[in-house]
Amino acid sequence: MKNIDIYNWKRKKHYVFYQEFDNPCFSLSVNIDITLLIEKIKSNKLKFFPSFLYCLMKAINRVEELRFRTRKDKVVLHEQVNPSYTVLNEQENFVFCYSEYNNDFETFYSQVIKDIKLALKGDNLSDEEGKDDLVYISSVPWIEFTGLTHPFKRDDLPSIPRVTFGKYFEDNQKIKLPFSIQAHHGLVDGLHISHLFKEIDGVIKDF
Numbered sequence: 001m002k003n004i005d006i007y008n009w010k011r012k013k014h015y016v017f018y019q020e021f022d023n024p025c026f027s028l029s030v031n032i033d034i035t036l037l038i039e040k041i042k043s044n045k046l047k048f049f050p051s052f053l054y055c056l057m058k059a060i061n062r063v064e065e066l067r068f069r070t071r072k073d074k075v076v077l078h079e080q081v082n083p084s085y086t087v088l089n090e091q092e093n094f095v096f097c098y099s100e101y102n103n104d105f106e107t108f109y110s111q112v113i114k115d116i117k118l119a120l121k122g123d124n125l126s127d128e129e130g131k132d133d134l135v136y137i138s139s140v141p142w143i144e145f146t147g148l149t150h151p152f153k154r155d156d157l158p159s160i161p162r163v164t165f166g167k168y169f170e171d172n173q174k175i176k177l178p179f180s181i182q183a184h185h186g187l188v189d190g191l192h193i194s195h196l197f198k199e200i201d202g203v204i205k206d207f
Contacts, residue, residue, distance in 0.1 A: 001076050001078050002076065003074065003075075004077055006074070006075055011187065015070075015187065018184065018186035019186060021185075024184050025158055025182050025183060025185060026185045027148065027150075027162075027182040027183075028180065028190065028193050029146060029148055029178065031171070031178055032176065032179045032200060033174050034052070034177045035174050036204050036207070038168070046109070047109075047113070050109045050113060051109065053085070053099075054105050054108050054112075055203045056137070056163065057081075057083055057108075058199075059196055060135055060161070060199075061081060063192055064077065065187055065188045065189075065192040066135070066188060067079075069133070069157070069159045069160065070158075070159040070184065070187070071132070075187070076132075078132075078133045081101070081133050081135050082133060083098070083101065083134070083135055084096060084097070084098050084127050084134045085097055085099075085136075085138060086137070087120060095120065095123055095124050096125055096126065097116055097118075097119035099112045105207075132157050136161070136163070137162075138162075138164045139165050140167070141167050142167055143167055143178070144166055144167050145166045145178045145180070148180040150164075158184055159187055161181060161182065161188070163179070163181050164179075164180045165178060166179075181193060
């Protein structure tokens with residue numbers, strides 16, 4: 001982790017400006033092409049969620065701006081961020097699950113499977129207090145959504161990006177996935193989100 005010298009930081013004015021907002025976040029929703037990923041998942045008999053989660057986290061960790069976090073009047077840059085995500089239990093209620101990201105697919109994939117099984121035995125709805133090397137991730141695999149909002153309080157660490165993806169669907173012989181991301185505008189701009197989409201596409205091609 002690296003502490004950022006805010007006063008000599010290129011985003012100083014943007015950071016200070018948005019710190020005054022009750023809601024400093026913005027969000028974007030798009031349909032991303034996952035055709036190649038679906039083909040590889042099917043040919044290798046893999047599960048979709050941990051496979052896409054790996055691609056997503058690999059891409060996010062390549063975009064520096066998505067690893068910045070605010071801590072009151074400070075900004076830090078994490079070397080790596082990890083997914084905190086929701087899974088649905090037998091009572092059709094979601095619980096929180098955490099996995100540490102690993103650049104090796106097989107290691108990460110198997111760890112996610114284990115973490116989900118463990119999470120489903122409990123009813124956890126909280127992350128470790130003060131922990132911010134996270135990306136909040138959820139899915140609504142029943143809906144092809146076109147937009148999304150997230151509830152949060154001001155002390156809910158708004159600098160942690162929130163990602164949601166939906167039900168994938170076919171469109172002109174391509175498989176598309178509804179994808180929404182919310183980020184702190186003092187740290188992240190639309191340009192950086194576009195970099196994320198390019199990184200996701202590149203990771204899928206190399207998957």
